[in-house]
Amino acid sequence: MAKEFVKDVTAMDDDFAQWYTDVVTKADLIDYSSVRGSMIIRPYGYALWDNIKNELDRRIKETGHENVYMPLFIPESLLQKEKDHVEGFAPEVAWVTHGGSEKLAERLVVRPTSEVLFCEHYSNIIHSYRDLPKLYNQWANVVRWEKTTRPFLRTLEFLWQEGHTAHATDEDAMEETIKMLNVYAAICEEILAIPVVKGQKTEKEKFAGAKATFTIESLMHDGKALQSGTSHHFGTGFAEAFNIQYTDKEGKLQYVHQTSWGFTTRIIGALIMVHGDDRGLVIPPKAAPTQVMIVPIAQHKEGVLDFAYDLKKSLGQVARVEIDASDKKPGWKFNEYEMKGIPVRLEVGPKDIENKQVVLVRRDTLEKVFVPLDQLETKLVELLDEIQTNLYNKALAHREERTTVAVTLDELKQSLEAKPGFIKAMWCGDLACEEKIKEDTTATSRCMPFEQEQVSDKCVCCGKTADKMVYWAKAY
Numbered sequence: 001m002a003k004e005f006v007k008d009v010t011a012m013d014d015d016f017a018q019w020y021t022d023v024v025t026k027a028d029l030i031d032y033s034s035v036r037g038s039m040i041i042r043p044y045g046y047a048l049w050d051n052i053k054n055e056l057d058r059r060i061k062e063t064g065h066e067n068v069y070m071p072l073f074i075p076e077s078l079l080q081k082e083k084d085h086v087e088g089f090a091p092e093v094a095w096v097t098h099g100g101s102e103k104l105a106e107r108l109v110v111r112p113t114s115e116v117l118f119c120e121h122y123s124n125i126i127h128s129y130r131d132l133p134k135l136y137n138q139w140a141n142v143v144r145w146e147k148t149t150r151p152f153l154r155t156l157e158f159l160w161q162e163g164h165t166a167h168a169t170d171e172d173a174m175e176e177t178i179k180m181l182n183v184y185a186a187i188c189e190e191i192l193a194i195p196v197v198k199g200q201k202t203e204k205e206k207f208a209g210a211k212a213t214f215t216i217e218s219l220m221h222d223g224k225a226l227q228s229g230t231s232h233h234f235g236t237g238f239a240e241a242f243n244i245q246y247t248d249k250e251g252k253l254q255y256v257h258q259t260s261w262g263f264t265t266r267i268i269g270a271l272i273m274v275h276g277d278d279r280g281l282v283i284p285p286k287a288a289p290t291q292v293m294i295v296p297i298a299q300h301k302e303g304v305l306d307f308a309y310d311l312k313k314s315l316g317q318v319a320r321v322e323i324d325a326s327d328k329k330p331g332w333k334f335n336e337y338e339m340k341g342i343p344v345r346l347e348v349g350p351k352d353i354e355n356k357q358v359v360l361v362r363r364d365t366l367e368k369v370f371v372p373l374d375q376l377e378t379k380l381v382e383l384l385d386e387i388q389t390n391l392y393n394k395a396l397a398h399r400e401e402r403t404t405v406a407v408t409l410d411e412l413k414q415s416l417e418a419k420p421g422f423i424k425a426m427w428c429g430d431l432a433c434e435e436k437i438k439e440d441t442t443a444t445s446r447c448m449p450f451e452q453e454q455v456s457d458k459c460v461c462c463g464k465t466a467d468k469m470v471y472w473a474k475a476y
C-alpha cells in the first residue's frame with residue numbers, strides 16, 4: 001500500500017537532486033514564481049521558518065542585541081567605499097537605474113547584505129566610548145543575482161538575519177564573533193538536530209572585506225557539505241573606510257572593531273537534506289510547526305470526532321497538535337503527513353476508544369505503539385524527545401561514517417569518489433594548493449576546524465610541511 005502512495009517522489013538514491021525538488025514542492029514548502037530563481041514560501045514552509053526565526057531571535061535578544069531595520073536600497077557610491085567588499089559582491093548585485101520613467105542620478109543597489117548601511121549609520125551615531133558596544137540585528141530579505149538557483153539553497157532573494165556590531169576593542173569583537181557562531185551552532189544542534197563542525201574559513205573562502213570568517217558546516221545525506229551560518233570579524237577595515245571613530249577614555253580618537261553574522265532560509269534546505277527520506281520530509285519535533293497530527297479512523301462513527309477533538313485540546317497543553325477531520329481517506333492522510341515530516345501521527349478509532357488507548361506512529365522510524373489514554377501526555381512528551389535525540393544521533397553517525405582522512409591528493413580524490421563526505425587533510429596554507437585541490441576535485445576547503453588533529457605532517461597537495469588540518473568537501 002505504502003508504495004503506491006509515494007510513487008510521486010523520486011527515490012533519494014536514484015536521483016538526490018530530483019528527490020529534493022520533489023520534496024520541497026510536494027510537502028507544500030514552496031511554489032515557483034514567474035521570476036527565475038525566486039520562490040514563494042508557502043504557509044507550511046513559512047511556519048517552519050517562523051519557528052527557527054523565533055527561536056533564534058529570542059537568543060539574539062538574550063545575548064544583548066537589538067533589532068533594527070535598514071533600507072532596501074544602497075547608493076552605488078556607498079557600496080564602493082570598501083574595496084574588497086564591493087569586488088566580492090559586484091558580480092551578483094541587482095541595480096535600480098530608474099525611478100518611474102526618470103533615470104536616477106546615482107544607481108542604487110538592492111541590498112545583497114547591509115554592511116555599508118550599518119557602517120554609514122554607525123559613523124553618525126557612534127562618538128564616544130560610552131556609545132559602545134552597538135549590538136544591532138536586522139531581519140530582512142536580500143537579493144543576489146545567482147546564475148543557477150535551487151529552492152532554499154540558492155535563490156535570487158532570500159530571508160535572513162544579519163547582525164552588525166561595533167566594539168571598543170579587537171578582543172571584544174572577537175568574543176562577539178565566536179559568541180554568535182556558538183548561538184548558530186546551538187540552533188542547529190538543539191532545535192534542528194543538525195550536527196555542525198565549527199571552524200575558521202581560509203583566506204580564499206572568507207567574507208569579502210572581513211579579517212576572519214568563522215563558519216558552521218553540516219553534512220547532507222548525499223555527502224555534500226552545506227555552510228550553515230557564518231560569523232565575521234572585521235577588525236577596523238570597515239571603520240577606516242567609513243570613518244567610524246570614537247573618543248576613548250583618554251580623549252583619543254579610535255576606530256571601532258566590527259563584526260557581522262548571518263543565518264538564512266538556506267538552513268531549511270539543510271534540514272530537508274539531513275533528515276529527509278524516501279517518504280519525504282522528516283522534521284525534528286523542536287522545529288516542527290505541527291508536532292502531532294491526529295487522524296481519526298472511521299470518523300463517521302458516533303463519538304469518534306468528539307473524542308479526537310478532546311484529545312487535541314488536552315494534548316495541546318504539551319505539544320503543537322493538529323487534527324485532520326476532512327473526509328479524505330486515512331491512507332491519504334497518512335501519506336500526506338509523512339510527506340510533510342510531522343514527527344508523530346496519532347490514530348484513534350472506535351476500537352481504540354473502547355480499549356482506552358490510541359496509536360502513535362513516529363515519523364523517523366515509522367514504528368507504531370499503542371499507548372493507554374492515562375499515560376498519553378507523558379508518553380507523547382517522551383516520544384517527541386526521543387525523536388529529537390534520535391534524529392541528531394542519526395545525522396551525527398552519518399557524518400562520522402562519511403568523514404575520512406586523506407594523506408595524499410590521490411587518497412583525497414578516491415575518498416570523494418568512493419565515499420563522498422568530509423575529508424580531513426593537512427594543508428600548508430598556500431592558496432595555490434587550495435586552488436589545485438578545487439580544480440582537480442571540485443571539493444573546497446570548508447573550514448579549519450577549532451578541534452584540530454595532526455592527521456599527517458605534510459600538505460595533502462604539495463607535500464610540504466603542514467600544521468593546519470582542513471575539512472574538505474564538495475558543497476552546496
Ligand SMILES: [Zn+2]
Nearest residue numbers: 428433459462
Ligand atoms: Zn601545500
